[in-house]
Amino acid sequence: MNRIISSNIGYPRIGAQREWKKLLESFWAGKLPEEQFLSGLEGLRLTHLKVQQKKGIELIPVGDFSLYDHMLDTAAMFGLVPKRFAYYGGPVPLATYYAMARGTQGAPACEMTKWFNTNYHYIVPELNGLTPTLTVNKPLEAYREAKRKLGIDGKPVLIGPYTFLKLSKGYAPEQLDVLIELFLPLYKQILTELEQEGAVWVQIDEPILVTSLSETDMERIADIYSQLHAAAPGLKLMLHTYFDSVEHYERTVALPVQGIGLDFVHGAERNIAALRTHGFPADKALGVGLIDGRNVWLADLEAKLQLLDEVSALVPSGTLIVQPSCSLLHVPVTTRTEEQANAELLPFLAFADEKLDEVVLLGKAAAGERTDAVRSGLEASARLVRELNASPLRNRATVRAATRHIAGGPSARQSPYSVRHILQQNKFQLPLLPTTTIGSFPQTPEVRQARKRWRTGEWNEAQYRTFVQEQIQAWINIQEELGLDVLVHGEFERTDMVEFFGEKLDGFLFTRNGWVQSYGSRCVKPPVIYGDVEFVQPMTVEETVYAQSLTSKPVKGMLTGPVTILNWSFVRDDISREQVAYQIALALRQEVEALENAGIGMIQIDEPALREGLPLKQQDWQHYLDWSVHAFRLTSAAVKDTTQIHTHMCYCEFHDIIDAIRALDADVISIETSRSHGELMQSFDEHTYDQGIGLGVYDIHSPRVPAVDEMVRTIERALSVLEPELFWINPDCGLKTRGVEETVASLRNMVAAAEQFRACCDKA
Ligand SMILES: Nc1nc2c(c(=O)[nH]1)N[C@@H](CNc1ccc(C(=O)N[C@@H](CCC(=O)N[C@@H](CCC(=O)N[C@@H](CCC(=O)O)C(=O)O)C(=O)O)C(=O)O)cc1)CN2
Numbered sequence: 015m016n017r018i019i020s021s022n023i024g025y026p027r028i029g030a031q032r033e034w035k036k037l038l039e040s041f042w043a044g045k046l047p048e049e050q051f052l053s054g055l056e057g058l059r060l061t062h063l064k065v066q067q068k069k070g071i072e073l074i075p076v077g078d079f080s081l082y083d084h085m086l087d088t089a090a091m092f093g094l095v096p097k098r099f100a101y102y103g104g105p106v107p108l109a110t111y112y113a114m115a116r117g118t119q120g121a122p123a124c125e126m127t128k129w130f131n132t133n134y135h136y137i138v139p140e141l142n143g144l145t146p147t148l149t150v151n152k153p154l155e156a157y158r159e160a161k162r163k164l165g166i167d168g169k170p171v172l173i174g175p176y177t178f179l180k181l182s183k184g185y186a187p188e189q190l191d192v193l194i195e196l197f198l199p200l201y202k203q204i205l206t207e208l209e210q211e212g213a214v215w216v217q218i219d220e221p222i223l224v225t226s227l228s229e230t231d232m233e234r235i236a237d238i239y240s241q242l243h244a245a246a247p248g249l250k251l252m253l254h255t256y257f258d259s260v261e262h263y264e265r266t267v268a269l270p271v272q273g274i275g276l277d278f279v280h281g282a283e284r285n286i287a288a289l290r291t292h293g294f295p296a297d298k299a300l301g302v303g304l305i306d307g308r309n310v311w312l313a314d315l316e317a318k319l320q321l322l323d324e325v326s327a328l329v330p331s332g333t334l335i336v337q338p339s340c341s342l343l344h345v346p347v348t349t350r351t352e353e354q355a356n357a358e359l360l361p362f363l364a365f366a367d368e369k370l371d372e373v374v375l376l377g378k379a380a381a382g383e384r385t386d387a388v389r390s391g392l393e394a395s396a397r398l399v400r401e402l403n404a405s406p407l408r409n410r411a412t413v414r415a416a417t418r419h420i421a422g423g424p425s426a427r428q429s430p431y432s433v434r435h436i437l438q439q440n441k442f443q444l445p446l447l448p449t450t451t452i453g454s455f456p457q458t459p460e461v462r463q464a465r466k467r468w469r470t471g472e473w474n475e476a477q478y479r480t481f482v483q484e485q486i487q488a489w490i491n492i493q494e495e496l497g498l499d500v501l502v503h504g505e506f507e508r509t510d511m512v513e514f515f516g517e518k519l520d521g522f523l524f525t526r527n528g529w530v531q532s533y534g535s536r537c538v539k540p541p542v543i544y545g546d547v548e549f550v551q552p553m554t555v556e557e558t559v560y561a562q563s564l565t566s567k568p569v570k571g572m573l574t575g576p577v578t579i580l581n582w583s584f585v586r587d588d589i590s591r592e593q594v595a596y597q598i599a600l601a602l603r604q605e606v607e608a609l610e611n612a613g614i615g616m617i618q619i620d621e622p623a624l625r626e627g628l629p630l631k632q633q634d635w636q637h638y639l640d641w642s643v644h645a646f647r648l649t650s651a652a653v654k655d656t657t658q659i660h661t662h663m664c665y666c667e668f669h670d671i672i673d674a675i676r677a678l679d680a681d682v683i684s685i686e687t688s689r690s691h692g693e694l695m696q697s698f699d700e701h702t703y704d705q706g707i708g709l710g711v712y713d714i715h716s717p718r719v720p721a722v723d724e725m726v727r728t729i730e731r732a733l734s735v736l737e738p739e740l741f742w743i744n745p746d747c748g749l750k751t752r753g754v755e756e757t758v759a760s761l762r763n764m765v766a767a768a769e770q771f772r773a774c775c776d777k778a
């Protein structure tokens with residue numbers, strides 16, 4: 015008989031009412047003194063621990079809370095502060111920590127990128143020859159706090175050295191071994207101090223183990239862990255993996271640690287197959303990630319228990335730790351606040367708190383407990399999941415037939431890009447290096463308040479519409495005055511680029527309070543795709559046509575692409591993601607047609623999440639890229655040659671998917687180049703990319719106003735690689751998070767930078 019323990023891997027930090035976000039933003043705005051800010055955060059942190067304690071979770075993670083981001087915390091703990099932030103050792107001051115995250119007028123922020131295949135963004139550590147030191151033992155502090163204040167013997171959490179180094183930048187691959195030697199003593203010290211303090215389990219996250227690693231990588235990892243184990247032999251090290259199956263199962267489970275955490279939801283088949291083939295070492299605990307930490311559906315606990323029994327039979331006498339598949343950072347906090355909004359679907363949903371209840375119930379059931387509560391909990395979950403899958407909303411014959419029809423049909427533009435390019439240039443007569451923006455303009459408190467008034471009934475539909483039109487008008491004027499070449503309406507009517515479409519399409523449900531952290535204090539409320547997706551009526555035509563009526567310059571229509579809507583929603587898991595993507599593509603294709611019929615000549619279809627959906631293992635890439643490119647083309651390809659299709663991607667590594675980017679066959683793609691300083695232009699060069707490229711010449715995630723010179727340098731770098739005729743000039747993403755003044759000032763500088771270039775190109 016196995017010993018069963020219930021555990022959690024990480025708890026959302028934002029708070030059930032986004033208290034965390036509000037504290038951070040008031041502090042940044044200077045409205046909250048530091049002391050109150052820190053005590054507010056402490057209150058929240060302890061509340062979260064108490065919730066887990068009360069639910070009966072045995073291994074409660076500590077140290078997963080953050081002041082911004084867990085990668086940034088780790089970098090700060092090691093004193094890895096880039097030179098530009100003027101740091102001289104010791105614990106990193108709060109102001110420096112936030113300067114790294116957000117930038118200051120004098121020092122641009124650190125780069126930010128996607129955490130594996132999630133919509134969570136971390137701050138990329140910059141090593142650049144810095145020597146790491148242990149400025150503070152953060153897991154130890156967290157452990158002490160939980161013990162002293164709540165009597166919780168917590169499980170300190172830290173990011174493992176290999177994942178940390180692999181996700182950092184500012185070093186050459188051949189320096190990795192030297193770096194490991196620099197970091198190992200620090201990790202050893204952290205662990206030794208935890209051991210002395212009396213910690214039992216320590217969770218070391220190494221999600222890098224689910225990506226495609228080489229033999230050399232595995233040798234390094236084996237060496238790292240034998241050293242860490244030797245440094246603190248009394249600690250139980252729980253090496254955690256998540257988001258997919260481990261790539262080198264045998265070598266991973268042989269590592270000298272006391273526990274291995276595997277994902278039994280994402281990559282479950284491969285992990286189970288490996289377990290079946292190779293068994294599991296008798297001297298280790300197995301962390302069984304059974305409850306989906308990436309989605310919001312209630313689990314079928316009978317089925318989960320069956321899987322656990324199967325696993326149990328393969329791990330005859332060890333300890334099984336029942337837990338979510340990954341940190342619950344990626345799901346909202348609780349469904350309790352949804353009671354009024356979603357009565358019908360509520361029984362089928364489980365957010366973080368409800369998932370922890372599932373973990374505890376499953377743990378009890380696995381330990382053989384069969385009280386009435388356990389029995390009815392198991393039965394009810396299985397029954398509800400069956401009920402949901404059978405619901406008519408999930409099975410609309412018309413949608414299924416239309417999707418089949420269109421997905422099998424043609425998805426190519428009428429003419430190749432070379433032909434379209436000439437036709438479009440004749441039509442639009444744009445200057446060299448045309449300037450534009452990515453779509454959204456500042457969502458000011460005024461805009462958000464207006465929407466709130468309308469939602470709560472204080473304003474009627476007409477009042478809200480008038481308000482949105484006034485915003486559009488004001489910003490068309492601003493754009494004309496700035497001298498931008500292609501204008502946008504500004505997206506004032508949208509809460510979020512995905513949620514907005516979700517609300518207008520059939521098959522989606524939206525939550526009232528289902529917030530998830532995206533980066534820093536910024537949160538998203540992913541819609542829930544519960545049924546077959548269907549177009550109802552035009553979603554963007556009215557605002558776009560209105561904007562176009564106010565100007566003689568082209569106004570670019572603005573849609574979110576099918577793959578991004580898919581990747582940024584919580585998606586039903588009873589049919590394939592590919593099928594859902596085609597359903598969304600079919601619906602959006604009708605929107606594209608509606609825009610074109612209404613006389614809109616440029617349409618941008620954003621796909622910022624295409625890259626993040628890329629599977630973590632190379633062997634799975636092609637299939638994903640094939641269907642996601644197909645979905646994009648189903649959406650975009652039916653237009654006339656003279657209609658210009660734009661797309662936009664941000665904050666990701668493009669190198670891996672450059673062929674897919676080309677295969678999208680968009681006329682213009684705008685990409686981020688500011689925080690990564692043009693590194694990625696190289697990829698475009700190597701692949702002789704010859705379609706339009708919008709250069710994201712400044713970082714919109716930072717409040718600082720970039721100087722003309724800075725942007726000129728970014729443009730120069732790109733132009734040294736590819737022909738000037740290919741380029742457009744734009745910010746690296748939408749401007750919704752920015753203030754009005756800084757936006758206007760930045761855009762003015764951007765237009766000036768483009769003009770400076772045009773003048774010198776004309777001379778040449
Ligand atoms: N889904 C998604 N993922 C994405 C992006 C994106 O745009 N969307 N962009 C990239 C970067 N991520 C981002 C994520 C969030 C935000 C962002 O601005 N989020 C807003 C929330 C947006 C929103 O839904 N706002 C609601 C307002 C919700 C609200 O707080 N309302 C107040 C009232 C209004 C107020 O006082 O502010 C209330 O209910 O009390 C609206 O506009 O209507 C925030 O955290 O502040 C920006 C970028 C990558 N991933």
Ligand SMILES: [Zn+2]
Binds near residue numbers: 662663747
């Ligand atoms: Zn973007």
